Every structure is written in C-alpha cells, then in structure tokens.
Amino acid sequence: MSLDDLPPLPTGDLMKGDRVATPMYEDPAIFEAEMEKIFGRVWVWVGHVSEVPGKGSFKLSWVGTQPVIISRDRKGELHVLVNRCRHRAASVCEIKKGKTSSFQCPYHGWGYGLDGSLRAIPYAEGYAADFDKSEYGLKKLRVEVFEGLIFASFNADVEPLEEFLGNAKPWIRLFMKQGGGFPVRTLGEHQFKVPMNWKIQLENTTDAYHFPIVHKSFLQSLDGEANETFSFMDDDDGYVEDLGNGHSVMVMMPELIDLDADPDAPIPERFRDLAETLRKDYDEAQVKRIVRAVGGCGFNLNLFPNAACSLSFFRILRPVSVHETEIRHIAIGMEGGPEAANQMRMRLHEHFQGPMGFGSPDDAEVWERVQRGSAGAGDVDVMVNRGLGLEKDSGNGLPVGDISAETGMRSAYKMWKKVMEQ
Amino acid sequence: MKDLNPATEVSLQEVTAFLWHEADLLDRRDYDPWLALWTGDGHYVIPVEKEGEDFANYLNIAYDDAAMRKMRVQRFQAGFSISSAPPADSVRTVSRIVIDRAEGDRLTVRGAQHVVEDKFGRQRVFAANVTWVLETGPGGLRIRDKIVRLLNSDGMLTSISYLF
Numbered sequence: 001m002s003l004d005d006l007p008p009l010p011t012g013d014l015m016k017g018d019r020v021a022t023p024m025y026e027d028p029a030i031f032e033a034e035m036e037k038i039f040g041r042v043w044v045w046v047g048h049v050s051e052v053p054g055k056g057s058f059k060l061s062w063v064g065t066q067p068v069i070i071s072r073d074r075k076g077e078l079h080v081l082v083n084r085c086r087h088r089a090a091s092v093c094e095i096k097k098g099k100t101s102s103f104q105c106p107y108h109g110w111g112y113g114l115d116g117s118l119r120a121i122p123y124a125e126g127y128a129a130d131f132d133k134s135e136y137g138l139k140k141l142r143v144e145v146f147e148g149l150i151f152a153s154f155n156a157d158v159e160p161l162e163e164f165l166g167n168a169k170p171w172i173r174l175f176m177k178q179g180g181g182f183p184v185r186t187l188g189e190h191q192f193k194v195p196m197n198w199k200i201q202l203e204n205t206t207d208a209y210h211f212p213i214v215h216k217s218f219l220q221s222l223d224g225e226a227n228e229t230f231s232f233m234d235d236d237d238g239y240v241e242d243l244g245n246g247h248s249v250m251v252m253m254p255e256l257i258d259l260d261a262d263p264d265a266p267i268p269e270r271f272r273d274l275a276e277t278l279r280k281d282y283d284e285a286q287v288k289r290i291v292r293a294v295g296g297c298g299f300n301l302n303l304f305p306n307a308a309c310s311l312s313f314f315r316i317l318r319p320v321s322v323h324e325t326e327i328r329h330i331a332i333g334m335e336g337g338p339e340a341a342n343q344m345r346m347r348l349h350e351h352f353q354g355p356m357g358f359g360s361p362d363d364a365e366v367w368e369r370v371q372r373g374s375a376g377a378g379d380v381d382v383m384v385n386r387g388l389g390l391e392k393d394s395g396n397g398l399p400v401g402d403i404s405a406e407t408g409m410r411s412a413y414k415m416w417k418k419v420m421e422q
Numbered sequence: 423m424k425d426l427n428p429a430t431e432v433s434l435q436e437v438t439a440f441l442w443h444e445a446d447l448l449d450r451r452d453y454d455p456w457l458a459l460w461t462g463d464g465h466y467v468i469p470v471e472k473e474g475e476d477f478a479n480y481l482n483i484a485y486d487d488a489a490m491r492k493m494r495v496q497r498f499q500a501g502f503s504i505s506s507a508p509p510a511d512s513v514r515t516v517s518r519i520v521i522d523r524a525e526g527d528r529l530t531v532r533g534a535q536h537v538v539e540d541k542f543g544r545q546r547v548f549a550a551n552v553t554w555v556l557e558t559g560p561g562g563l564r565i566r567d568k569i570v571r572l573l574n575s576d577g578m579l580t581s582i583s584y585l586f
Contacts, residue, residue, distance in 0.1 A: 096576070187480075187481055188470055188471075188480055188481030189470070189481070190470070190481070190483065190579075191576075191577065191578045191579060192578065192579045192580055192581055193578045193579070193580055194580070194581070214504060216502040216503075217497045217500060217502045217503035217506075218497075220496075220497070220500060220502065221493045221496070221497060326578055331481050339479065342479075343478055343479065346480070346481045346482075346485075347485065349481060350481065350482055350483070350484065350485055351490075354483055355483055355579040355580060355581050355582050356468065356483050356484050356581075356582045358493075358494075358497055358503075360581060361503070361505035361506070361581035361582065361583055362503055362504050362505045364505065364580070364581035365504045365505040365581065365583075366504060368542070372542070
C-alpha cells in the first residue's frame, strides 16, 4: 500500500501544538499511516551492540510492526534484515538471540548469509537461467550505530543518524558514563504489553508530573536518602528541554547529569555495603566511580519515536496496533565490571521495572486508563499545554520548561506532525 | 501436622495441603499469614531466563529476600498503588505435585500452577512450573525458596498486581 494514494490526514486538526485530538489514540487509519510514515522512514532504535557481541551473533527485533534480525557478519559488520524469506514469506529465524553462520528458511530451505545475501536454493534447476540470486537477499535496512545504540531505517535516503540525533548526542554520551569505566552492556530485560496507543508511552517518559502520584508506593519503599533523590517534583532545579527532531530530555536530578562531574561526592548510605565490597579490588577513586555508575543518571532522554535512555535503563516501545503497545525495559551494566555492582544494578532494576516491579505495573495501569478513557468524548482534546507561557529558550532556539512541563510531549508531537506531513 | 518430623516422613498429602493453603492465602490476598509461611533466609524468585539457577547474576521479574517480600506486601496493602488498589481478582490451581527430593529437614517440591486473573472485564491466564524448597520444623512445613517459572517468562508479559 502506498500512502500517497490515500487522502492526506488532517495533521493540523490532530496535533494542535498545545493539545492533540483523541483519534490520535483511537483511529486505526492514523496508526497505519504512522507505521508507514514514521516507523517506515525515520531512524528506529533496534538494539544495543552488546546484544550482538561477536561475529555470527544475531538478535530478533522489530521496526514498528515489522520483524527484523540484527546480525553481525564475519567481518564484524552489523546488518538489520527483515525476517521474511524472499520466496514465500516464511520467517527465517524464530530463535530470539544466539550465534549462527546462516539463516535457513524452514519451508523450502532457502539459505541466507549473515549479511542477508541469498546463498543456496535447494533444487535450483527449477529456476530458469535468468534467475539471479543476488536480487533475492533478505530485505535490508539502513543501519548506523551511535555510542553502542543500533538504529535502523527502511528509508534508503534517510539523513545520517548523527544528524537525526542532533542535540540528543551529548546526552547519550553522558548516559553511557554508567559503564563506570567499563563498556556498557545489557543485563537482561523485562517485557510487557499494555492495551494502549504507543504515543501514550512516548509521552510518559518525559512526564515528571505523574511521578509522586502514580509512584507513591515506590517512593514509600525507599529509604529517606533515596526518597530525597526522587523528590524532583518538589525541587525547583529540574527541567525539560526540547532537543529538536522530537527528542527531549527531562532532568530530574541535575547533580546526576554528569557522573564524572563531582568525583568526591560522598557515597550514599544505600551503596555503602557495595562500596565496601568493591574496595577489595579497586582503589577509592574507582570505587566512587563505579558506585556513581550503579546509582544511574538523573535524567530521561526521550528519542523519537521509540527509545528512551531513562535514568539507568533503556525503555523501548513497539507499536503493535492502535490499541496495543509492547514495552521493553532493558537493564544495563558494566561489561567485565564487578559482579557485585552488576548485581546491584539488576536488583535496582527489578525494584521498579517490569511486570512485577514497584513502578511499572502502576504506569501500565494509568496508560491503560488513558486508553479506556479515550473511548469517551472523542471530540475533547488531550491536553499537553502544561508549562506553556512559562518556558525559556534553551540557547538552541528551543523551549525549556520546568520539571513538570509537557515540553517533551510537545516536542514529540511537533516531530510527529512534521514527519506525517512529509 | 506433626512437629519436627524428618523430611523423608512428610507425605505427599501433607505437602499438598500446605501448598493449597498457600494458594488459598494468595488468592484471598491474605498476605500477612503468607509472609509467616517463610523461613526468612530464602528467596521468592520469578526468573526471566527459562534455564539456570544462578538467579543473583541474572535479571529476574522478582528476586525477593525477606525484606523485599515484606515491602512488596506493604505496597499492596497501603492502598497507594493504583494497579493493586484494587488488584485483579485471581483464581489459581496448584496441581501435578511431585516431591523431588527429601533430605534432612528439607524437601524440594515441583508443581504446576494456573492463575486466571480478571480486571477491567478481561481475563488473563498465567501458567507456571513452580519449585518450592520446604523445611520441616516446629509447627510444620515452611517455605525456604519458591521459584515460579512462568511459561512465557522471557517473552511479552503483562503487568501483574498480585503474587504467584
């Protein structure tokens, strides 16, 4: 299907700057258009390099509703391939991750290399001499990597990834300081599906306003010091900055923007036992660096359209249908780093994230409630105007709002409109 | 149940009665007596990985020591968690119980569990293989470890507002 054949969506009526129309969560035709125009064209996060660590490694992923394979060939080159045999469409891989030398279709045995090229066809004599195998490799996407994050695009003419990330790049570099001197690697993930439109999740990663309300029970489970760290709604130094191209950053704990900025900061109470364990193997400067890395960053970086570097993990969304979205919360830690530090990272992740964390189920509940509520009064708009009129200029010519401002949502919807109108 | 009987003398019927009691407490969300069923030194684990027992070095859905179990129950009971106030209603069946090992005061028991939950007019089903490490002692059986291996633990789940 080509969207060029369809009547254009009334994007100006759907995204009105300070509010969005209810069909944005509800209309299957808008969803179809989004899959084509957004997920079919822009850079989409598909994985992290540590998920495909060596030659022959592969991992299944998605670009929008389309299943893809991330693979690393024998030269170490990364490929993102549509997981669909070019013969009669069967998926060529159903193992979530692993190592292989090739992908073989189970139906008629067509064999593909790690770079997607068609290598072998059983009973090839059934094809005429003009059948050219080089034309029937797995469909390939553009791939680029920034600071270990792998992005793919169906658009062969897409701008360079670094241009698309733009002002988000320094924030990604800051986020990766959570390696604490070691390379960042993924430590496993929580996955859950929520009956909601994907944009409800896109909004949420830049929403500090909900935190003390929805996550009260999480806050109550923290000690006093940790609770203080999460009291950003009561402080006046946090902010949300529009970074352009739909990206934004929500800074909750300004003292934790740059983990190298204050190397002599005292070790928080809750990390004292960890620090004591680390002292057996590391000098004091390294202990402090690792402990700060374990504590995580103080900001959520929202990357349009599907990824976030959120405090101390990757939050990835995948649109399934207009009313269904899959969420992955990927824990990260230190490749080759101390076991005790990585264990603490995982325990902190388990505490908040995932299907049974102290935070995620409450998020999932309110997201579902947004979708359920949207069934009523379809003529009423969804408001994202909080902080408007109170914003300042970031110096990039883009707005900065206070910590609870809906600046990040407006940024994402501005990009939504721009991309949907292209 | 008799006090202090060695694990080898505990019958399947006694084990089954104990696990059904636990299941009943969980479906009724009667969490304080549930906490009291534990010895205090083991873990309540819901792994992500389908294989392996090195839970501390992998990410889990839940990896609770006694303190974390208590906090989890407090979260459910305090009434501030929107997902668990009210939680989904649940009906569970525990069956296919096998005593895997019995040695000293410790029994390892395997079983099947099906939980059906209901919220917002929709029902969801979770199936799991469960392993309990039980200890005999004064007052009967207690839980040292409980490992709930959801069939889809490494796949796409949904949020859960109660205990397995």
